[in-house]
Amino acid sequence: MPAAARALKPVEGASPPWWHELLRELSPAYFGLVMATGIVSLASNMMDYPQLARALFVLNVIQYAVLWLVYLLRACLFPRRFFGDMIDHARGPGYFTVVAATGILASQSILLHEGLLMGFGLWWLAVILCVGLTYTIFTTFTVKKEKPPLDKGISGAWLLAVVATQALAVSGALLAARIGQPFRLELNLVALSMWLWGGMLYIWMMSLIFYRYTFFPFSPGDLSPPYWINMGAMAISTLAGSLLIQNAPHAPYLVSLLPFLRGFTVFYWATGTWWIPMLLVLGIWRHVFQRFPFSYDPLYWGAIFPLGMYAASTWQMNRAMGFDFLGFLPVTFLYVAWFGWLVTFIAMVRRLLRLVRRRGAPA
Template sequence: MESKKTSATPEAKRPKPSAPGRAVSQDIIARGIKELNPAYFALVMSTGIVSIAAHYQGFENIALTLLGINAVAYMILWAMYIARIVWFTQRFREDFRDHMLGMGFFTAVAASGVLGSQTLLLTGRFPVAAVLWCVTVALWLCLIYGLFTGLITKEEKPSIAQGINGGWLLAIVATQAVTVLSTALAPFFQLYREPVLFLAFITWLFGGMLYIWVIALIFYRYLFFHFSPQDLTPPYWINMGAVAITTLGGTGLIANASASPFMLELTPFLKGLTLFFWATATWWIPMLIILGVWRHGFRRFPLRYSPLFWGAVFPLGMYTACTHRLAEVTQAPMIAVIPKGFVYVAMTAWLATFFGMVHGIVAGLYKTK
């Protein structure tokens, strides 16, 4: 009897030490899902466009590695977002109708579109890209009307100083992600090429108009309200990224113009407006660098990882990709040199932000323990 008790004791005690460990792990996962930033799909946006930029500059191995990382990140984030909707429905609803957080949901649209473009460009897998195109268009329609309706009909609204930031431009990024993927897929649709190109054209125009509306409010907030280092969050880089992806959408329309009589007649208009958007994106870069130096250099604001930093990586990769494509379709060799150097800036920013994310996750786990 004693030997049985002795042998049974270790077995009985084994689950007990692991039970708190499981509870802690579950608590970490639950808290991570509950507090998941709505804009975290910017990770996929950034990784996808840096991969495309690397591909354009001949870094094929880097481009394919980033594609693998992106596919995994996309699936993990969808699992987390769905779990958040199911388990923390009220928190999800609050974020959806929040002026500062709600626009972050547009990253899911842009991420789907960028991943579709990345997949098609690097692997040629049209079925996968077509599915992602359907997801992109469906999500865009739901969010562009759902989010804006929710904010318009909201009872209590913040002032412009408290309710708007660069994250609002994610609505434009999402809209132009529809344009970019549509122009990439149009040649594969054959009989439906013309309607797909027309969809790309109208979303491109609407995205450009939406940029003018939103950037006017942001610029007004910049100039006529108190501006502290805390206000200059990384999503302000989307001031540039939104017009950079609009430029990329324009290059796709120009590249497809010869296949459409309607688009062919508009080629001069497409080229002129696309160059207009590229010039606007270019103007923003020195301005944002100056403001960044003011924030971290003069005002000593700490440089710590935040999911919002992916919103700063994306514009760097997008500017590289759009400038490369613009040089191709407009035959403007004087700008072709820019992406050759800018791609290193984009890849370095991605690497630094990725390591910051990993360090933050690991540090959070140790802190919990």
């Protein structure tokens, strides 16, 4: 164990610091904060709010750095819990938020900071994290002896693997549009491959999730915020497809695939759009008819991200496909994403302050 981590260990016989329990129970999906902030920033920049976009970018860099420190500290102090969560069917997919967050931050760096080197470095980090987590988590899920039943083991959080893959496609396509040879063709091919890989994962996972929806008992507590990733995974797939269409003039093989790219991009967007009324109806059922209480949960960032992503992806699809008649949708969803992000951020800060006051007060 590193010396810094040993120094933070409580003295034997003494009660551990109040924050140890918070760190031990930290959600693996907390990088959803960076995902949500990043996409709201990118969507704001697309729709001519550059100052807000840059302010959120600065905030996101800080959040990303702090979360890395917190998670590294958790891995040092509570390695069994940290790696145990990684191979848990319910919590493990939450780790894919670090991949998606890194890819989103890479896209912010490219578009808002014009930092190609920073964006390229973050993209490579996201690739390494994606490959490592994908084959660690899903290999373990396959070979472990004790497995939960389907209704206990799968949720919308599994689709974070799709979001992570498509975040690499998005940042890769943005890099490919801004660099020359010898890497432009290769990056476009990687982005295309990631886009196809993400689509394959969505079809596999969504089949199981929809089966769980319709053939197993469903309680209000089961409808956790990550179910909004059902839509968000399709929205980011739409964004990646739209960027590949715009990159076609620079890659001959993309030109030959344009009918396929356009068809599947609209398919992804239509599927994501279908989910929005369904999720709203289920949300009303949960909170109005079943009276499930509203309270801050880090998983709510997984619901803000799809709203911002739908705004960004629809805007880019309109640009790639000439769907000017859909121009009202990106702006509408951007406003909704702003409101949702602000409410959730205030709730997060209030929760943290309340915990600090409660746990830090002398007995």
